[in-house]
Amino acid sequence: MTNYLRASVLALALMLAAAGMIFLFAPTDALQGDVQRIFYLHVSSAIAAYGCFAVVLLGGIVYLWKDSLVADRLARAGALVGVVLTTVTLVMGMLWAKPIWGTFWTWDARLTSTLVLWIIYAGYLLVRRLAAPGRQAARFAAVVGIFGFVDVPIVHFSVTWWRTQHPGPVVINDALPPEMLATFLFTMVCTLFLAGVLIAIRYRIETLLDARPVAAVVSAPTQTEPAR
Amino acid sequence: MSEWRTRELVPALAQFVVLALVIANFGFQIDSRNASAIAPGVLWLALVFAGLIAFGRAFAAEREQATLEAMLMTGAPASAIFAGKALAAGLLLVVCEAVLLPALGLLFGVDVSAGLVGAVLLATIGMAALGCLFAAMVAQLRARELLLPLLTLPLWIPFIVAGGQAVQSAMGGSGAFDQAVKLLLDFDILFVVLTSLAARFVLDD
Amino acid sequence: MSALVADRLSHWFGSEPALDSVDLVVDRGDHVAILGENGAGKTTLLRILATAMRPSSGKLEIMGLDALRERRRLRGRIGYLAHAPGLYPALTAAENLAFFCDLRGADRERVPEMLDLAGLSEVARKRASELSRGMQQRLAIARAVLHDPLLLILDEPDASLDAEGSELLVRVMKDRTTVLATHDQALATRLCQRTVVLRKGRVLGAGSRLRVVQ
Numbered sequence: 001m002t003n004y005l006r007a008s009v010l011a012l013a014l015m016l017a018a019a020g021m022i023f024l025f026a027p028t029d030a031l032q033g034d035v036q037r038i039f040y041l042h043v044s045s046a047i048a049a050y051g052c053f054a055v056v057l058l059g060g061i062v063y064l065w066k067d068s069l070v071a072d073r074l075a076r077a078g079a080l081v082g083v084v085l086t087t088v089t090l091v092m093g094m095l096w097a098k099p100i101w102g103t104f105w106t107w108d109a110r111l112t113s114t115l116v117l118w119i120i121y122a123g124y125l126l127v128r129r130l131a132a133p134g135r136q137a138a139r140f141a142a143v144v145g146i147f148g149f150v151d152v153p154i155v156h157f158s159v160t161w162w163r164t165q166h167p168g169p170v171v172i173n174d175a176l177p178p179e180m181l182a183t184f185l186f187t188m189v190c191t192l193f194l195a196g197v198l199i200a201i202r203y204r205i206e207t208l209l210d211a212r213p214v215a216a217v218v219s220a221p222t223q224t225e226p227a228r
Numbered sequence: 229m230s231e232w233r234t235r236e237l238v239p240a241l242a243q244f245v246v247l248a249l250v251i252a253n254f255g256f257q258i259d260s261r262n263a264s265a266i267a268p269g270v271l272w273l274a275l276v277f278a279g280l281i282a283f284g285r286a287f288a289a290e291r292e293q294a295t296l297e298a299m300l301m302t303g304a305p306a307s308a309i310f311a312g313k314a315l316a317a318g319l320l321l322v323v324c325e326a327v328l329l330p331a332l333g334l335l336f337g338v339d340v341s342a343g344l345v346g347a348v349l350l351a352t353i354g355m356a357a358l359g360c361l362f363a364a365m366v367a368q369l370r371a372r373e374l375l376l377p378l379l380t381l382p383l384w385i386p387f388i389v390a391g392g393q394a395v396q397s398a399m400g401g402s403g404a405f406d407q408a409v410k411l412l413l414d415f416d417i418l419f420v421v422l423t424s425l426a427a428r429f430v431l432d433d
Numbered sequence: 434m435s436a437l438v439a440d441r442l443s444h445w446f447g448s449e450p451a452l453d454s455v456d457l458v459v460d461r462g463d464h465v466a467i468l469g470e471n472g473a474g475k476t477t478l479l480r481i482l483a484t485a486m487r488p489s490s491g492k493l494e495i496m497g498l499d500a501l502r503e504r505r506r507l508r509g510r511i512g513y514l515a516h517a518p519g520l521y522p523a524l525t526a527a528e529n530l531a532f533f534c535d536l537r538g539a540d541r542e543r544v545p546e547m548l549d550l551a552g553l554s555e556v557a558r559k560r561a562s563e564l565s566r567g568m569q570q571r572l573a574i575a576r577a578v579l580h581d582p583l584l585l586i587l588d589e590p591d592a593s594l595d596a597e598g599s600e601l602l603v604r605v606m607k608d609r610t611t612v613l614a615t616h617d618q619a620l621a622t623r624l625c626q627r628t629v630v631l632r633k634g635r636v637l638g639a640g641s642r643l644r645v646v647q
Contacts, residue, residue, distance in 0.1 A: 064429055116382045123378045130369045133447035135433065135487065140365050143426045144379060147358075150422065151383050154415070158389040161411070165393060165404070294519035298576075301485060301515075302536040303508035433486050 014190040026183040042092035044191035052082030057149040060142030077202035113156035120148035248274040268395040283363035310427035318356035347394035354416040442491035466621035467614040469631035475614035483513040483586040512582035518573035522562035551575040567595030587613040
C-alpha cells in the first residue's frame with residue numbers, strides 16, 4: 001500500500017466519521033429542520049477551498065520570485081482541488097437555500113463572492129490550458145491567482161458595504177449550540193485533511209506529467225562557466 | 229507615447245454606446261419616473277461592455293504584439309511600457325464616457341453633475357489598469373474573446389459596485405457619495421500598484 | 434572574451450521540441466549566418482540570443498554577462514531585427530525612429546543620420562504604412578542600429594529587401610558582431626564568414642564558407 005493509498009483511505013474514513021457525526025450526533029435544528037445539516041459540509045468545503053486558493057497564491061508568488069517548479073506544481077494542484085471544493089460549496093449552498101429561503105440564489109455578499117471566486121479560478125484553469133505550456137502558462141496563471149485572491153475579499157467587502165446601503169432580504173444566523181459547534185469543527189478538520197490529501201495526490205500527478213520525455217516547465221538555469 | 233492606432237476604434241465605440249442606450253430604453257421601459265433608478269445600471273453596463281470591446285481590440289492585432297516586443301527590446305522597463313498602454317486604454321474609456329454621459333443626460337433626463345463625472349473618471353483609472361493588464365495577457369493566448377471578460381469582470385466588480393453607488397448618489401438617490409468615492413480611490417491605488425508590479429510578468433518572458 | 438557563448442540551448446513549446454542542445458560561440462567582429470529552412474528553429478534561436486525569450490534549458494553568455502539574468506541591461510547593447518518589423522504604421526518614418534530613440538535614451542540627432550544611412554531621408558515624413566515593403570525593412574534595420582549596438586541579431590533581414598537595403602545591410606554589419614538567420618545560402622556566404630546549419634532544432638554542421646548539398 002503506497003502512502004497515497006493509505007492517506008486516501010484515512011481521508012475517506014474521516015469523512016465517513018464526519019458524516020456519521022453530522023447525521024447521528026448533531027441535533028436537529030429547531031428552525032430549519034434536517035436541511036440545516038448541509039451547512040456543516042457546505043461551510044467546511046468553503047473554508048477548505050479558501051485554503052486551497054491560499055496555496056495557489058503562495059505558489060504563484062514563490063514561482064514568480066524564484067522560478068520554482070515545485071511552487072508552480074503546488075499552485076496547479078491547489079487550483080484544481082479548490083475549484084472542485086468551490087463547486088461543492090456552491091451546489092450545497094443552493095440545495096440549502098431552496099427549502100430555507102424559497103429561492104436557489106440571492107445576491108448577498110457571501111454568495112456573490114463565492115461565485116466570483118469560482119469564476120476567477122475557473123479562469124485560472126482555463127488560462128493554464130490555453131497558454132503556451134511551460135513558462136508562459138505558469139507566469140500568467142500566477143498573476144491570475146494573485147489578483148484573484150486579492151479580489152475576492154474586496155468583492156465580499158464591496159457587496160457587504162453596498163448591502164448596508166440597500167438592505168437585502170436575507171440574514172444568516174450563525175449562533176451555534178455546542179454539539180453543532182463540535183460537529184462543525186470536526187467536519188472542518190476532516191474536510192481540510194481531505195483537501196490536503198487531494199492536493200498531495202494532484203501534485204504527484206503534476207510531477208509525473210512534467211516528467212514526460214520533453215519537460216514542460218524548467219527552472220531558470222544557474223550560471224556556471226560553459227565549456228568552450 | 230502616442231497610441232494613435234486606437235483612434236480607429238473611437239467612432240465604432242461611440243456608436244456602440246449610443247446603441248446600448250437605445251436598447252436599454254426599450255429593454256427597461258425607462259420613463260421620467262424610473263430614470264434615476266435605472267440610469268446608473270445602464271451607465272455601468274454600457275461602459276463595461278464598451279470597455280471590454282475596446283480592450284479586446286486594442287491589443288489583439290499581431291502588429292501590436294510586434295511593436296510591444298520592439299519596445300521591450302530597447303531595454304525599457306515593462307512597467308513603464310505598461311503605464312503608457314494603460315494610459316492610452318484609460319483615454320479610450322474616457323472617450324466612451326464623453327459620449328455616454330451626455331447621451332445619458334439627454335436621453336434619460338439625468339443630471340450629469342461634476343460629482344458624477346468625477347466618480348466615473350475615478351473608476352476609470354482602476355478599470356483601465358486592470359483591463360489593460362489582462363488584455364495584454366489574453367492577446368497572447370487563444371480564445372481571447374471568451375477569456376477577457378472572464379478574467380476582467382471579477383476584478384471590475386468592486387469598481388462597478390462602488391461606482392454604481394457613487395453615480396446613484398450623485399443623481400440624487402440615497403446613499404453615501406463620499407464613502408463611495410473614497411472606496412474608488414482606495415481600489416484605484418491598490419490595483420494600479422498591483423498591475424504595475426505584475427506588468428513585467430505579463431508583457432515579458 | 435567572446436561576444437556570445439551559447440551552451441546547450443534547448444527549447445520546447447510544451448512537448449514540441451524547437452531547439453536541441455545548440456552550442457554557438459561568436460567572437461567579436463564575427464559575422465555568423467544561421468542557415469535553415471522554415472521551421473528549423475532559426476527564429477526561436479535568434480529570439481533567445483537577442484534575450485527576447487528565455488530558453489527551456491541551457492546557458493547563454495553575452496559580452497561577459499549572464500544573458501538570462503541581465504536581460505534588460507543587455508538589451509541596451511543589442512540590436513534586434515525581428516521576423517515582423519514591429520513599426521508603428523500610423524507614425525511617420527522619422528517619428529518611428531524618434532520614438533525608439535527616446536525609449537533607448539539615445540540622442541534624437543541620430544534620427545536624420547539613420548534616415549540618411551538607410552536612404553529614407555526623402556520619405557521621412559511619410560507614414561510607415563505608406564512605405565514600400567523594402568523601405569519598411571530598411572527602416573526596421575535602421576531602428577535596430579539606432580543606439581549603436583555591440584551585437585546585431587537579424588532574423589531574415591533579406592526578406593523583402595530591395596537593392597538599397599542590401600547595401601544598408603553590409604554597411605551596418607561592418608565592424609559589428611552579427612548573427613543573422615536566413616534560408617538564402619548565397620546571402621549567407623556573401624555576408625558572413627561562418628555558417629551554422631540548423632535542421633529541426635539541431636546544429637547539422639558549421640564552418641566557414643560552408644556549402645550545403647541539399
